[in-house]
Amino acid sequence: MDQFYSAEHVVAVGSPADPILCHRPHAAQRAARWFAAQFRGTVFYAVKANPDPIVLEALASGGVDRFDVASLAEIRAVRRQFPSSTLAFMNPVKAPEAIAEAYFRHGVRIFALDRQEELDKIVTATKGAGDLTLIVRIGVDNSTADLKLGMKFGARGPAVADLIRTTRWHAEKLGVSFHIGSQNRAPEAFVQAMTSVAGQVQAAGVLLDILDVGGGFPAAYPGRDHAALSDYIEAIHRAFDRFPAFGRTALWAEPGRALVAEAASLIVRVEGRRDFDLYINDGIYGALYDAGHLNWRFPCRAVGHPADAMTAPFRFYGPTCDDADYMEGPFFLPAGMAQGDTIEIGQLGAYGRTMTSGFNGYGSYKDVICTDDPFGSLYEAADLRALAETKK
Numbered sequence: 408m409d410q411f412y413s414a415e416h417v418v419a420v421g422s423p424a425d426p427i428l429c430h431r432p433h434a435a436q437r438a439a440r441w442f443a444a445q446f447r448g449t450v451f452y453a454v455k456a457n458p459d460p461i462v463l464e465a466l467a468s469g470g471v472d473r474f475d476v477a478s479l480a481e482i483r484a485v486r487r488q489f490p491s492s493t494l495a496f497m498n499p500v501k502a503p504e505a506i507a508e509a510y511f512r513h514g515v516r517i518f519a520l521d522r523q524e525e526l527d528k529i530v531t532a533t534k535g536a537g538d539l540t541l542i543v544r545i546g547v548d549n550s551t552a553d554l555k556l557g558m559k560f561g562a563r564g565p566a567v568a569d570l571i572r573t574t575r576w577h578a579e580k581l582g583v584s585f586h587i588g589s590q591n592r593a594p595e596a597f598v599q600a601m602t603s604v605a606g607q608v609q610a611a612g613v614l615l616d617i618l619d620v621g622g623g624f625p626a627a628y629p630g631r632d633h634a635a636l637s638d639y640i641e642a643i644h645r646a647f648d649r650f651p652a653f654g655r656t657a658l659w660a661e662p663g664r665a666l667v668a669e670a671a672s673l674i675v676r677v678e679g680r681r682d683f684d685l686y687i688n689d690g691i692y693g694a695l696y697d698a699g700h701l702n703w704r705f706p707c708r709a710v711g712h713p714a715d716a717m718t719a720p721f722r723f724y725g726p727t728c729d730d731a732d733y734m735e736g737p738f739f740l741p742a743g744m745a746q747g748d749t750i751e752i753g754q755l756g757a758y759g760r761t762m763t764s765g766f767n768g769y770g771s772y773k774d775v776i777c778t779d780d781p782f783g784s785l786y787e788a789a790d791l792r793a794l795a796e797t798k799k
């Protein structure tokens with residue numbers, strides 16, 4: 408893959424018709440080093456956020472080399488790249504064929520579930536294996552998350568205690584997990600979830616081997632206020648100190664977004680302008696899914712325009728012939744933006760290119776590496792200084 412200093416350098420060499428993904432593996436590595444040093448437990452990377460092998464390699468080199476996988480395709484790909492890493496199949500509803508292949512062919516021993524039928528399925532598909540780590544996912548409050556993940560999965564109500572107890576019988580190691588929702592603005596959401604889960608585990612009367620606090624850690628998107636990453640870690644540690652762990656329970660987390668959002672930006676080209684609508688060459692069927700569906704305003708800058716140019720609020724239309732291919736923004740860019748100009752959109756390393764559908768024949772990217780700092784960062788100087796101290 409070609410390597411450049413920055414988006415300016417990329418564009419100076421040429422601006423192709425396809426959008427350009429600027430990978431910054433050093434940013435993923437830095438995030439992994441931070442999590443590995445600060446989190447008092449085991450970190451699994453949620454591969455769905457960005458399954459690119461460059462990213463996985465960078466995370467592993469930064470100390471995050473265990474993976475939360477959600478499908479057989481993810482398992483096969485990660486296994487090819489990391490023949491002996493620990494994989495956790497954390498999708499709570501899986502095909503029996505996927506469970507069997509994961510267990511017998513790829514050495515997966517960790518499986519999530521949130522209902523009795525899934526437990527039965529796992530036991531049958533693994534032929535009653537005696538070496539399973541089974542993680543019961545429990546539903547928790549998602550109200551402070553920008554992207555809620557609380558409806559589809561997670562056991563709730565009086566059935567939880569029974570499910571935990573029954574799962575104990577089939578598990579060599581028993582865990583519980585939850586997800587506070589993605590891009591969660593409140594560190595206290597972890598505390599509340601851990602307190603609620605502690606009550607359910609005590610009601611079940613079992614000892615836990617693993618408490619998995621899931622993902623939900625934020626990335627640096629403009630206009631979405633949240634606490635510093637270190638506040639989330641501190642809240643988890645504080646709640647874990649009060650958790651009924653009895654010296655036995657290990658702490659796990661499965662961050663996706665926070666580990667990789669900074670690891671890629673996107674260079675798009677303006678193919679047309681109408682008033683304050685810019686028609687760009689990627690959109691909601693591509694790496695800008697969240698800019699359209701969630702109306703998230705990713706950080707933007709016009710490449711090659713003076714940084715102090717007078718700006719105006721723009722909306723984007725993507726390249727397909729569909730009205731829905733629209734991103735409200737507003738995205739503040741130089742008022743004189745015109746056809747042929749290029750824009751760098753930051754923080755697209757998480758849930759970016761991986762969402763691409765290929766609709767209307769779009770969805771191809773040119774891939775490059777950029778060696779400059781990511782466009783916005785949560786891994787600020789203070790945190791990095793703390794990391795340097797820990798490493799001494």
Ligand SMILES: Cc1ncc(COP(=O)(O)O)c(C=O)c1O
Nearest residue numbers: 453589622623624661662663664
């Ligand atoms: C089971 C599971 N773990 C972890 C994650 C990662 O969450 P985030 O990207 O918010 O950290 C997800 C996201 O959907 C998930 O479904």
